[in-house]
Amino acid sequence: MSLVKVQNFSISLDGFGTGEPQSFESPFGHAGHQLHQWMFATRYFQGLRGEPGGTGGVDDAFARQFPVGIGAEIMGANKFGPPGWQDDADWRGWWGEDPPFHTPTFVLTHRSRPPMEMDGGTTFHFLQASPAEALEVAREAAGGLDVRIGGGVTVLRDFLAAGLVDLMHLVVVPVLLGRGVRLWDGLEGIESDYDIELAASPNGVTHLTFTRSTA
């Protein structure tokens, strides 16, 4: 059965998934790289960069799940580019010509543009759709594999509020951002749909998994 998954999604102790303001120079605003340092430090990510070493425990085990069984990704406009990218016909995402998705990737935006075929199997599709509609399209494209909700924060919150997420892996990083975009707003009580597990990593982050009781 094709599941809807969230993977390696990092938030601050006070619940922000990104800082502010977002710009070309600072995709995560004042948060900088603080939320993702744990991930860059893993053997998995070091390996992707051709570097030796890295952390090899629970952080690495989670990081390595990123591509496994994923057939499509859905992301929001704010993940694809800085404010205003829709006005830049040459913008092709933050990731260069070989983005790390390697699947059809659906970008939710109010302005349509033609699909963008990148190297390595990633094709960006641009669509205006509700979470449920986007999921239907992505599922079709995933060919029986799982669909990743890649964020940003607002998109993840919308999918959670719509009850569409089956498995969610969050990473709580012990920093207090104070401002930015908060994941948890308006999600009162959703924990009752999930089994929740926590694992503290010796590197200082906490892994939180939400598993839908019926998944």
Add this chain to the structure above:
Amino acid sequence: MSLVKVQNFSISLDGFGTGEPQSFESPFGHAGHQLHQWMFATRYFQGLRGEPGGTGGVDDAFARQFPVGIGAEIMGANKFGPPGWQDDADWRGWWGEDPPFHTPTFVLTHRSRPPMEMDGGTTFHFLQASPAEALEVAREAAGGLDVRIGGGVTVLRDFLAAGLVDLMHLVVVPVLLGRGVRLWDGLEGIESDYDIELAASPNGVTHLTFTRSTA
């Protein structure tokens, strides 16, 4: 050296230390007892009630630190009673004639009333004071022992913002309250003053300790 401590202070995954609205019937509003269940379940608390059994691991180890080395407590008006208690001359706190503090206990409130001597060593003192002023008074009363900041949420946030907390033990409970009083508002960056450790309990909560680097 006398330290300022926070102990067994529970917050939801979305950072609320209490729900809403507070009333005589519901001291924690719609949160009910969800935030403190982990504590009631420990051998320590079961023992205080004369009951056998309870959890015996990391939750219990933290719970047992509650009275150790504490010479005074500071609490806010909302911890002492429901809205309007200041108008009720007979209100003596939520805890009956033998409250669990067993030390001088300073209640921050704009309305003064005479000290209230309870059984078991607790005396409630009522004062209008800034965090720093209240701490000076409480420290004097603590006779060289530590001072506990007992909450509620707003008082703890005020003491954190004033940089007055040396050791803080928080317990993150995996529920999403969605509304209530949020601990973290306005505390951007305070983690840089602390060493932070996390320990996930098999009972589903996460213990977070903040240790001031200079303490």
